[in-house]
Amino acid sequence: MELFLAIADELGFQSDHDIAALADVGPESVGNWRTGAVKEFKKQKFQAALATLRVQLQALSAQAGLGLDHDLGLSPLEIEHGSSPSDLHRQFRDQVGYDYLGHRFLYFEPQGALAWERLIKVGYEQDSWLSGVEECCERFLSTVRESGGGAKGPLAKLLGLGRRERARGLEVISLGPGEGGKEARILQHIMRALDGNRSRARYLSYVPVDVSIALLLKAAGTARDLFANKSGGLSRARLSVLPVCADFEEGSLAFASRLRGESSKPGDERRLVLFLGNVLGNVRDEEMFVKQKLGKLVRPGDALWVEVGLRSPRPEDDPLFELTMPDREETAGQANRRLLLEGPYRRYLVASGRAAGDLDLRIRVRKQDGSSRVPGSYNFCHDLLIRDEGRSVTMLYSRRYDLAQLGAWFEAMGYAVEGIHRSKDSQGRSRVGHLFLRRVGTP
Template sequence: MERRSPARRVRRALLPRPQSPRTARLVRLDSESRALRELRDALLRTPREIPCKYFYDDAGSALFEQITRLPEYFPTRTERALLEARASAIVESAGGRKLTDVVELGSGAASKTVSLLDAALAAGGRPRYVAIDISAHALRRTQEILEAARPEIPVEQVLADYTGDLQLPAKPAGGRRLVLFLGGTIGNDEDEQAIKLLSRVREHMEPDDLLLLGANLITDPAAIHLAYNDAAGVTAAFNRNLLLNVNSFARSNFDPEKFDHYAPYIVEKRRIEMWLVAREAIEVRLGRLAGTLKLARGEGIRTEISRRFSREEALRLIDAAGFTPERWIESPDARFGLALGLARASLRGL
């Protein structure tokens, strides 16, 4: 039986009290005019799209935490097990006790990062953890988790959209920085945009700093499909909740209940595509985006791509962005890989 209004129910239950996280520091978000233009352009292109960053309001971040605990969703637990098994070797490569900064892009709740921080402490270091996320909810959860689990680790939070201009706190003189981009998030972009993003990250790193990139690997299509089409409907609620976040920002009037969640694994493209498909003919007032959007029954809006990579493809990405591949670490079931790259002084390009 189909779940009715899951996004609204979850959103009401999970929205926090109207206060800012005390430790979050707003560095820079896209200007409203730029963000509105980006969103309007995405909705008017073919295929119609909404940037996947709109998944991550408070309710969406809480829903994603639920997704990572679902039996169907193997990527998070596979990556976590891999990090736990190889944390000491990763930290040793990053300088051991000389590691002074662990920076995580899209930190979420930082639950996978604790093993790396433990390894750094065991090596005699005490690195600062810098969490960067677009979601204040995720940053609050990061603070809660690390205060409880590792109170000796200093935490600095950056509330920002790392897909735009990125600013990081200065690294201590003589220290080494390890930047984490985990969760397979690199698969949300095509190669050109992925390389541009990683290249911007490299600009905040010195030679001999390291990048740790997590990549979903090509595996059983049926298992991948199930990971994005769970029986409990949590991923469907997560997908529909994006429209409520768009409404909040753009003052539009999307009705999530008029859309079906559709997330096929496209074998020839080796990727999941998440869509919201209109159940009936719809006319949406776009509010601050100006005008209306007309959708025919069965017409969709793409909300995410999630690509799968081979080892060679993942290493090629970091090499093109200015990192020399140092190590490849792969899960025993070959479903997830970690690429460790050393920052170079110059780009080689594609």
């Protein structure tokens, strides 16, 4: 009876009247259940109560999109207020007259998403960056023992691999996954590690968060396929994918209340927040972002995995530097980049019934100014020149970091550096760096 009352309460059946309806009895019976005067159901009433509870749970499960129901031809998706495509259009229109727009407007329309997918296919070295993520997975999930007895890899530690720890849930939240190719690899490695360690995880949940619905659907679909085909020793009920269309820079992060572990006791669940592909180098203000946004998602004891572009000794040595030169010949890859950056403004003009403007893209290096405050970093700032109006507006920051100085900067923000990896491009240059960080403090 206690179990029935507790479940009914969680399902929102709180008044005697509601509970009685759930078990198909009169409300006067509920008083006796609550006081403990009646401790069990009679057999027939028990079967009836079971049947109504089952119907309630099945309805909730169907509405929540649990059970990997993409086979039904549906893709469940959450959209946070203020982050829908029409909200972003409105914000673009309101901000276009100022001097900063930023990267969040680049991919929210399907055309921008397609341009991104084209960009990573040509001249972007995406294969090298995917290999870099695989190398990190090997390292971060290493179960080789440290002298203290625990696993050596920081992700293995987070998962409690190789230890007799109580089972926990793991929530993998990716901010700006794009099409989610890196996340798919990370999830695959995590599931393999859980499987090989006779899983001690209560559940594995994946939450991609992006303003681009086109890319988000891809990221979620890939993960759902992965979960449907491989289980990592976890039953389907313990694997979930919740794609969220939300703006992690300007939005309220209301989606945090929908996370699976939000109601768990501290320590029963760990989060791994992924921030890959130099998106940190794209945000307007890193310090504000880490304090005000990441601070809400990454709790003490949780992990943060950041991938960034690395600085060259001199900006002139960076492959992007060539784009700062006027009057250069444009390659196919460079043209894709320019069109991607011009796209939102061109589409805005068309949507507001105005003629295509005279536009150009200017890329310049900024350092030691308000746009690159992390010590050792510099910023390839991408500005759109709107010639008809004689002004420019910033579409994208793309910073390059010194990995050691970035680690120290995170330490000053309350994170411990537990893993570092540098990955190389096809010419053997270290261009991308990974930091595996743990938020300091007691969960």
